[in-house]
Amino acid sequence: MATVSEPLPSQSGKKPSSAKEWWRRTSSNRAAYMYLIPAAIVMGLITFYPMLYQVWMSFTDYNVKNIRQDSPPPNPVGFQNYLDILPDKITVLGREIDIPGTGKLAAKIPNFSFTRVLAFNLVWTFLNVPIHVALGIMIALLLNTPGLWGKKIYRAIYVLPMVIPWLVIATIWRNMFDQDYGSINLFLSTIGGLFGIPAEVFRIRWMESITPPFQWLFPGMPLPLSFFAMMITNMWVGWPFMCIVATGALQSIPKDLYEAASIDGANGWQQFRSITGPLLRPAMIPAAMVGIIITFNLFNCIFFMSGGGPLRQTQILVTTAYDLVNAQRLYGSAAAFCVIIFLVLLGLTLFTNRITRATERYDV
């Protein structure tokens, strides 16, 4: 922005017109940068500087000892934080911190394996989103049935899960999945009572049970009941968005396509396979990609419902990072963990972008 003093005095003495012209020519550039300055300052200070600082932190043993303002700076530890996190075995993440006067403080996450957390995170994402998409499309088709009564009312109601804040949704569902008083168990035992099933059967320990109910589904990975409880919650929130995207896409399909198809004798399923399906695809794929990124980082659902439990079996990457900061106060390890998260997300985004772009070329 030092443009004002740019033209040299000798130059401007000889050719005043060219300097003036240059000044006029660059006025648009100057305005562009001027409008950028506030954002650049704010983001530079509070977004980019902390991010760079985080990279530095990830190479130190920054912990609770270094937090007080008069405390000594953290020690550099090289790649130790990364080496602690990444090895492919079940370990204890963290260390004991020796605090003068107070003694040793254990700051550890037991039973930790990065590969397992990452794998769980991916399973969580890729089991959830396809269900949202499928439900969304089916319900959109249902509501698009010509002559169905009360469409408007249904549509108004079906929007509700999307407009309620996630924090509130997650706390409510946590409450609903309570073992003794939660509405899910109470409801199930009420229904079961009609068939003479004793109420004790339905005291399901949704959040605490550690026996994986569908072990055959993923032999290598224990998916506890809390996983399925959270999946139900996320389903409740997730399908309406997909349904609305699908409805929008359905509206734009020309009706004569169906008429032509039925003249040719195509039945409902054939029509879906060769008209509806292909024409929904360009709308649904980007929506699914957005869903994947959101679900992958769904802190609110995991943290407020299961808290990553039982036995840390439902921790995802972001909840583990928060655990390192909030509970263990290992800021250095947390920084390294977040750098890794960043790289994982970069990979995931590039992957989803590639798929989205590939489908953009899909001509309709």
Place this chain on the structure above:
Amino acid sequence: MSEATSSIRSVAPQASQKASKGWSEQDKRLPLGKQLILQLVCLFITFTVLFPIMWIVSLSLDPRDIARPTEFRLIPPGASLDAYRRVLTQPTANPVTFVELALNQFKLAGGVALLAILVGILASYSFSRFEYRGRRALMFTVVTVLMLPAIATVAPLFVLLNRVNIEFGALSFNLRNSLWGVGIAIMASTLPFAIWNLKGYLDTVPRELEEAARIDGASPNQMFLRIILPLAAPALAVTGFLAFNTAWTEFVMSWQFLTNPKDFTLAMSLWNMVGPFSGDTPWSVFAAMALMVALPVTIVYLLLQKWIVGGLTIGSVK
């Protein structure tokens, strides 16, 4: 990140409105049998959607003074506003009233929203309307930051803000342990969202008006003030609301940063009522609190639908 969620959610209403207009004219008659079966399916879906909402409303109105529900009811046996009264006076064990909590949250959310759209619209004007060196690279960095969840920068923000002590006349506080610090931390991820979102909108505003103004000799500033700003009003409202919405239920930073009950927020208190620190908080009080936290933003969301449509669809989902 959470902002992305809300932007995507906000696309929804448009499609549904379009949908309700679209086919109604061509509606044909449905055979009665099929109609009834489909109605049953629709009613079942309605039941699953409304189940949690009715449960929580019913809990909050329960007139019996009990800590936990004893049986399954979606319609309470009578109604009492006792739970709401308790929430208003003192929702948690901490000595703060609901109004104080809500005011803290409102300051936080309002401040973040205002600053985000103020700085955001300036930057997005620059990104959308000028061609200069480094524009693409800068926009790319903004989008990259957007990809990162807010939690991923909690450690450095905590450490850095903790270093700053504000001494301002009689005021003296640690920036980390204050709503200002939380606001800054939320802003760190909200501003990139605002820039991206507003730029997406401005890109769709046709440039003819500006071309005409330029021929008449208008400067970039005049064009911004007279043309862009008025045209961007709906997008500003929507972006501002989405930023507000994010900060209204922000938990991660407030929970990590704040230690003084006078600074606590609604989101923290809600978690205090149902999480591991809830003790024997009656569920009716929790339910009333949950509804009171959700209601303002939910209602505004539903009211703003039309505007959210105009402001967001194009920018957010391709």
